[in-house]
Amino acid sequence: xxxxxxxxxxxxxxxxxxxxxxxxxxxxxLISITIHNLRDWGSGKHKVVxxxxxxxxxxxxxxxxxxxxxxxAIKAEGACSSAPxxxxxxxxxxxxxxxxxxxxxLDRLILICGHxxxxxxxxxxxxxxxxxxxGDYVLTGGELAAMVVVDAVVRQLPGVLGSExxxxxxxxxSGLLEYPQxxxxxxxxxxxxxxxxxxxNHAQIAAWHREQSILRxxxxxxxxxxxxxxxxEERELISARSxxxx
Numbered sequence: 001x002x003x004x005x006x007x008x009x010x011x012x013x014x015x016x017x018x019x020x021x022x023x024x025x026x027x028x029x030l031i032s033i034t035i036h037n038l039r040d041w042g043s044g045k046h047k048v049v050x051x052x053x054x055x056x057x058x059x060x061x062x063x064x065x066x067x068x069x070x071x072x073a074i075k076a077e078g079a080c081s082s083a084p085x086x087x088x089x090x091x092x093x094x095x096x097x098x099x100x101x102x103x104x105x106l107d108r109l110i111l112i113c114g115h116x117x118x119x120x121x122x123x124x125x126x127x128x129x130x131x132x133x134x135g136d137y138v139l140t141g142g143e144l145a146a147m148v149v150v151d152a153v154v155r156q157l158p159g160v161l162g163s164e165x166x167x168x169x170x171x172x173x174s175g176l177l178e179y180p181q182x183x184x185x186x187x188x189x190x191x192x193x194x195x196x197x198x199x200x201n202h203a204q205i206a207a208w209h210r211e212q213s214i215l216r217x218x219x220x221x222x223x224x225x226x227x228x229x230x231x232x233e234e235r236e237l238i239s240a241r242s243x244x245x246x
Contacts, residue, residue, distance in 0.1 A: 001106070001157060002032045004074045004083075005146050006067065007113040008049065010035045012143045022151065025160045033150065036074065041066040050116050059117025067112060067123050074110060083108035084129045087119065088142030088149070092131030095149060099132065103149070104156035111149065113142030175228040177221060179212040210234075215241065 005013065013035050017023065025031045039047040043065065050060040075081050084106060093099070103109060112119075112128065124131065134145045154160055182193045196208045217224050218238055225238060 001030075001104075001109070001154075002034075002078060003109045003111065003150060003153075004034050004036060004078075005111045005113065005150075006036050006038050006070050006074075007141075007143055007146070008038050008115050009113075009141065009143055010037045013147065016147050017150075021160060022154055025154055025157065028159070030157055030159055031154055034074075036070060038066050038070055041070040041073070053117065057117070061117055062115060062119045062123075064120040064122045064127075067119070068127055071110060071112075071127060078108065080108050083110050085110045085112065085127055086149075087112045087114060087124065087128040087131045088133075088145040089114050089119070089131050090133050090136075090138055092133040094136070095132050095134045095145075095152070097152070100149070100152040101156055103153045109153070111142075111146045113146050115141040174213070175224060176213040177217045177224070179209040179216065211237070214238065218242070 007013070013033075017026070017033060017035075022031075022033070026033060038049055042049045043063075048063070049066045050062050053059070053061045071085055075083055084103075086103075086109060088111060112123070132145070132149060134148045139145060180194075182197060186193050186198065194208070196204055199205070214225075214228075214230070214234055214237065217228070218241060230238070
């Protein structure tokens with residue numbers, strides 16, 4: 001997968017993309033990430049990329065010309081005119097695991113990091129093919145949102161994680177929160193690891209994992225259970241626990 005990111009602050013990506021899973025994925029040529037400084041396409045001696053909004057108002061608006069020209073240059077370089085162009089914006093669809101999987105199935109992504117008061121509307125209408133938000137709050141710019149999207153997408157690519165099953169067990173992948181995890185020592189300050197995890201009985205452990213995922217989701221994010229793929233017995237478990245609590 002190739003990911004191109006258009007930003008006014010390219011140095012922000014140096015740390016997050018130079019460590020951990022993303023760095024290893026790049027070293028193994030599983031992904032290619034290129035950070036582009038939008039000011040390279042700015043106008044005039046000062047490489048201007050923003051201007052005052054028509055009609056008045058506070059703040060500055062990112063100009064359409066640099067964004068169109070930068071995106072077109074990136075597409076031409078990779079000979080991929082149909083590459084998806086994603087605008088990171090608070091007005092986009094809210095990012096989740098399903099969208100991460102959707103993007104991970106693509107070969108190319110171009111991410112545009114918004115900034116200032118906003119972006120010329122013609123970018124939304126005629127350049128961006130998708131708009132994504134990472135939550136209902138406002139950030140200074142789209143750089144942090146781009147990092148979140150890239151991290152969530154990259155970990156789903158084949159070969160990126162040490163085990164192909166690692167991503168399958170993550171919270172939200174199955175529509176449920178992940179089950180509790182334990183490691184050595186078996187006893188710490190009097191707190192014991194659940195006996196079933198020490199039994200060596202893989203069927204019982206799998207059943208315990210599933211039950212704990214359901215109960216944890218019921219306790220912390222019950223709204224997720226409405227869309228979860230549950231058996232009739234699992235629905236009965238939820239009903240029984242709800243009655244106990246209630």
